[in-house]
Amino acid sequence: MSTIVATALTHRFGSELALDAVDLVVDAGEHLAVLGENGAGKTTLLRILATAARPTSGRLEIFGLDAMAERRRLRARIGFVAHAPGLYPALSATENLEFFCTLQGINRTRVTDVLDLTGLAHVARRPAGKLSRGEQQRLSIGRAVLHDPKLLVLDEPDASLDSDGADLLARVMRGRTAIISTHDHALANRLCQRMLTLRRGRVVGVPTRLRVVH
Amino acid sequence: MWCTDLRSIAVAIAVARKDLTAEWRTRELVPALAQFVVLALVIANFGFQFDSHNAPAIAPGVLWMALVFAGLVAFGRAFAAEREQASLEAMLLTPAAPAAIFAGKALAAGLLLVICEAVLLPALALFFSVPLSFDVVSAVLLATVGMAVLGCLFAAMVARVRARELLLPLLTLPLWIPFIVVGGQAVQAAMGAGGGTNQATGLLLDLDILFVVLTSLAARFVLDD
Numbered sequence: 001m002s003t004i005v006a007t008a009l010t011h012r013f014g015s016e017l018a019l020d021a022v023d024l025v026v027d028a029g030e031h032l033a034v035l036g037e038n039g040a041g042k043t044t045l046l047r048i049l050a051t052a053a054r055p056t057s058g059r060l061e062i063f064g065l066d067a068m069a070e071r072r073r074l075r076a077r078i079g080f081v082a083h084a085p086g087l088y089p090a091l092s093a094t095e096n097l098e099f100f101c102t103l104q105g106i107n108r109t110r111v112t113d114v115l116d117l118t119g120l121a122h123v124a125r126r127p128a129g130k131l132s133r134g135e136q137q138r139l140s141i142g143r144a145v146l147h148d149p150k151l152l153v154l155d156e157p158d159a160s161l162d163s164d165g166a167d168l169l170a171r172v173m174r175g176r177t178a179i180i181s182t183h184d185h186a187l188a189n190r191l192c193q194r195m196l197t198l199r200r201g202r203v204v205g206v207p208t209r210l211r212v213v214h
Numbered sequence: 215m216w217c218t219d220l221r222s223i224a225v226a227i228a229v230a231r232k233d234l235t236a237e238w239r240t241r242e243l244v245p246a247l248a249q250f251v252v253l254a255l256v257i258a259n260f261g262f263q264f265d266s267h268n269a270p271a272i273a274p275g276v277l278w279m280a281l282v283f284a285g286l287v288a289f290g291r292a293f294a295a296e297r298e299q300a301s302l303e304a305m306l307l308t309p310a311a312p313a314a315i316f317a318g319k320a321l322a323a324g325l326l327l328v329i330c331e332a333v334l335l336p337a338l339a340l341f342f343s344v345p346l347s348f349d350v351v352s353a354v355l356l357a358t359v360g361m362a363v364l365g366c367l368f369a370a371m372v373a374r375v376r377a378r379e380l381l382l383p384l385l386t387l388p389l390w391i392p393f394i395v396v397g398g399q400a401v402q403a404a405m406g407a408g409g410g411t412n413q414a415t416g417l418l419l420d421l422d423i424l425f426v427v428l429t430s431l432a433a434r435f436v437l438d439d
Contacts (some may be wrong), residue, residue: 021289029408050284050307051304051307052303052307071438072309072311073309075307075308076308076309079309082300082303082304083300084299084300085300086299086301086303086304087299088232088299088301089237089299089302090235090236090240091232091235091236091286093272095232095235099228099232100304102224102225103225103305103308103309103310104308104309104310105221105226106311127239135237140291142232143304147308
């Protein structure tokens with residue numbers, strides 16, 4: 001069964017065309033890498049797939065539901081890592097995650113698991129503002145999987161991660177459908193089964209099947 | 215239904231608690247606001263020629279002027295900080311109801327203004343030698359509720375535009391006028407300048423109910439779309 005079915009997704013910022021009739025099908029459990037130059041439309045596409053933005057036109061179904069009409073229902077099943085970590089600098093790593101547990105309507109016991117998963121247990125009580133950029137990114141990834149989403153959308157999550165970052169990404173993507181945008185072809189090759197390249201908002205060629213190295 | 219309501223209350227409390235904890239730890243807003251309201255009173259104290267006869271007529275005007283400007287800063291920061299940290303989107307990408315998130319933000323911003331009022335009201339009584347009664351405090355608190363929900367709604371609306379510092383007063387002040395007029399009458403009456411307190415307080419309560427309902431309905435569209 002397909003997790004994502006996008007048909008002619010188009011997005012404009014004023015007169016500028018950011019996405020131009022993108023068609024996309026992602027199967028359940030599949031990992032898809034989205035590549036492309038800066039300004040190719042990767043972030044716009046991922047934000048639409050994460051229900052953070054509405055397309056100007058086109059149709060998007062996620063888990064068989066209309067993503068425009070059922071955004072709140074879908075958000076309980078989608079995890080999104082955006083460009084900016086979006087954390088509360090005055091709150092500790094634990095407090096940041098506990099706060100989002102309340103918003104997700106899940107038990108706070110999950111926080112310990114996520115801190116272990118992301119390797120942040122030793123800085124759990126440190127304010128998020130005093131974490132390194134890489135640790136903040138790990139916390140942001142942890143927040144995205146806090147509610148155990150079935151679909152994970154990651155917008156350049158490797159940007160601030162250290163050499164162990166790829167392992168972390170592999171761990172959080174395991175067992176989930178995942179879409180990751182990156183400039184790193186080696187990382188895409190390691191984590192994903194398929195690759196889609198965007199250029200000026202258009203899909204270039206057909207999504208390529210990658211050599212899986214796991 | 216009850217379950218959803220309870221969850222929304224839990225979300226609103228969590229959002230308010232998060233904002234108040236962050237303010238307690240950083241102390242960014244309240245000390246500056248408290249300083250601002252005291253300075254406003256000092257300036258008014260020197261700027262107006264008042265005596266024991268006209269102080270009850272002048273003091274309410276000074277009170278509402280200080281409150282309006284402190285409120286604009288407090289409510290403006292409520293959403294500007296979220297936008298700067300890119301954390302508002304993270305909140306909105308959860309299944310939590312936008313109206314509950316909005317209620318939490320308004321509750322926290324309102325409570326921060328109440329803390330400023332706790333400095334402002336005794337200072338006003340001291341500088342202008344006016345009585346600080348239960349009626350004065352209740353009128354100010356009732357007006358704070360309506361001002362907080364309206365201020366936060368417009369702060370959320372303008373947070374994503376560049377000229378938000380300019381737009382927020384332009385949008386908010388016209389809708390705050392009823393609170394300033396009625397609240398001013400209530401405080402004047404309570405300070406002994408004539409008029410009935412009960413009628414004005416009742417009207418403030420009506421305005422609160424009206425704007426709390428309207429803003430909670432509008433919050434979804436402002437925050438989520």
